[in-house]
Amino acid sequence: MKIDNNPLVEFVDVQKTYDGEELVVKNLNLKIMPGEFLTMLGPSGSGKTTCLMMIAGFEAPTHGKVMLGDIELNDVPPHKRGIGMVFQNYALFPHMSVFENLAFPLEVRKIGKNETEKKVMRALDMVELGQFGARRPAQLSGGQQQRVALARALVFEPDLVLMDEPLGALDKNLREQMQYEIKHIHENLGMTVVYVTHDQSEALTMSDRIAVFNDGVVQQLASPADLYERPENAFVAEFIGENNRLSGEVKSVDGSTCIVDVAGQPILALNVNGQKMGGSCILSLRPERITLNPELGRHPNIFDAKILELIYLGDHIRCRMSVCSNDNFIVKVPNTKLDLSLKEGGAVRVGWYTDDCRALEA
DSSP states (O other): OOOOOOOEEEEEEEEEEEEEEEEEEEEEEEEOOOOOOOEEEESSTTTHHHHHHHTSSOOSSSSEEETTTTTETTTTTGGGGGGGEEEOOOOOOOTHHHHHHHHHHHTTTOOOOHHHHHHHHHHHTTTTOTTTTTEEEEOOOHHHHHHHEEEEEEETTSEEEESSSSSTTTOOHHHHHHHHHHHHHHHHHEEEEEEEEEOHHHHHHHHHHEEEEETTEEEEEOOOHHHHSSSSSSSHHSSSSSSSSEEEEEEETTEEEEEEETTTTEEEEOOOOOOOOOOEEEEEEEEGGOOOOOTTTOSSSEEEEEEEEEEOOOSSEEEEEETOOOOOOOOEGGGOOTTTTOOTOEEEEEEGGGGGGEEEEE
């Protein structure tokens, strides 16, 4: 992915309120670079869709400005921004054929008939619908309609494409297939994509960077791997992937590590947010980072556990345990490493490394 140093889209001190009192976007400063796939991820009401709509021109900032290159967008109407858009509900014209749906944005831009035909066929081939130009949207499946909506957003070759929950209406298998298709189209064309979703696995699959929103604020902006492996606060740790949370009090601090008392048990953890002695914190620990029946001396943290529930999930077994007085402690055991002696109600020991246990602000 080629990225130059000047952002294609930039939010500068942007605030947004609908009622004049409550800010749904708070002091947002965000740079989106040319050619990148940036996902705005967060729960409902976190401000992510509002930010997308401000780029599109369907909402205006209450304060601050949105830039596209060196152009301030605040007063540019949506149809003059030259941005492609894909919505969850497809927004196709039902009375037009697939070909006519794709030709429409080109006709609006006064592109000649021959050039329009070439561009439409190229876009349809890109989404593997070259034979479907004569059909109406109602004659297509949901996945095919979503492909048409994607092709229509790409047909006039915009530098920027906005996608608002575009796969939300599709079933699981089709959604996963479309994730890879959109990712590959993005890689092949090199346009900039800003994608909105509340589905964290979708964000992890597709993105170069993810901005995690909550309560109108970007909690963390990072690559998928960094967000998952190195969450900066308890919200991000909880929202991205599955996570064990243990509440405790910091008993001592030694450089980058600290010892946290959880229900009377000392746990050695990575001191992420500069925890101070005597302060409260949340320990974050991924279920797949935990070892059952660890060898003594290999893991600095080893504790007794009671197995409360075993759930078979094909490629792994999900074990719910009681650890350090927490009855919802989850361990994921790969199917290939399953110990047949594990039984509900049985006792086992669990262990983990210091680097996998992150002390975050409470």
